[in-house]
Amino acid sequence: AQKVTQAQTEISVVEKEDVTLDCVYETRDTTYYLFWYKQPPSGELVFLIRRNSFDEQNEISGRYSWNFQKSTSSFNFTITASQVVDSAVYFCALSEPYTGNQFYFGTGTSLTVIP
Amino acid sequence: EAQVTQNPRYLITVTGKKLTVTCSQNMNHEYMSWYRQDPGLGLRQIYYSMNVEVTDKGDVPEGYKVSRKEKRNFPLILESPSPNQTSLYFCASIPGLAGFKGDNEQFFGPGTRLTVL
Numbered sequence: 001a002q003k004v005t006q007a008q009t010e011i012s013v014v015e016k017e018d019v020t021l022d023c024v025y026e027t028r029d030t031t032y033y034l035f036w037y038k039q040p041p042s043g044e045l046v047f048l049i050r051r052n053s054f055d056e057q058n059e060i061s062g063r064y065s066w067n068f069q070k071s072t073s074s075f076n077f078t079i080t081a082s083q084v085v086d087s088a089v090y091f092c093a094l095s096e097p098y099t100g101n102q103f104y105f106g107t108g109t110s111l112t113v114i115p
Numbered sequence: 116e117a118q119v120t121q122n123p124r125y126l127i128t129v130t131g132k133k134l135t136v137t138c139s140q141n142m143n144h145e146y147m148s149w150y151r152q153d154p155g156l157g158l159r160q161i162y163y164s165m166n167v168e169v170t171d172k173g174d175v176p177e178g179y180k181v182s183r184k185e186k187r188n189f190p191l192i193l194e195s196p197s198p199n200q201t202s203l204y205f206c207a208s209i210p211g212l213a214g215f216k217g218d219n220e221q222f223f224g225p226g227t228r229l230t231v232l
């Protein structure tokens with residue numbers, strides 16, 4: 001079973017629109033970490049955010065915001081007023097540090113922002 | 116500059132010809148890991164190492180070997196590459212055992228694009 005599900009394979013939005021990228025995870029651990037990474041067309045992986053399982057506060061960083069809901073096992077990522085530079089593949093990931101120290105990535109969502 | 120380096124960045128080889136992709140980090144990180152990225156499959160962990168001489172299998176270890184003789188280096192070895200190992204490979208490191216020091220942001224290398232003919 002997939003531990004991290006990103007059901008949206010590709011999304012296209014027009015510049016300045018808001019867009020939400022969904023991430024649903026599965027774990028039995030009480031302590032875990034969730035991440036979002038950005039992979040622009042140049043190919044490198046850029047860390048965006050880390051959230052631990054005990055911190056359900058939503059976070060905002062500029063145009064980016066994250067909504068962590070343990071009740072629905074979701075960690076969604078919203079970009080407000082999207083820009084062309086936001087075009088990238090976005091990955092959600094899960095780590096379970098007390099159960100094997102493995103990392104699990106979703107299959108990614110490819111976001112295209114149309115000017 | 117703190118970084119994870121991988122070599123080579125691009126490699127085209129033929130089936131069965133042993134190859135090694137090197138990974139080195141200069142941040143004194145304990146945890147290192149290898150991933151492969153394939154279209155539609157995201158990143159999948161191949162092997163990881165929590166410290167020198169300690170390695171563990173990830174989700175897709177078949178056909179790969181690793182070693183961790185020094186803290187800074189974590190080479191990925193393909194003893195007999197096959198076309199299904201054509202992929203984009205990323206090495207990553209983390210400063211400290213995940214969870215125990217509370218900081219497990221991964222630092223990724225630039226990637227190695229491998230083609231096996």
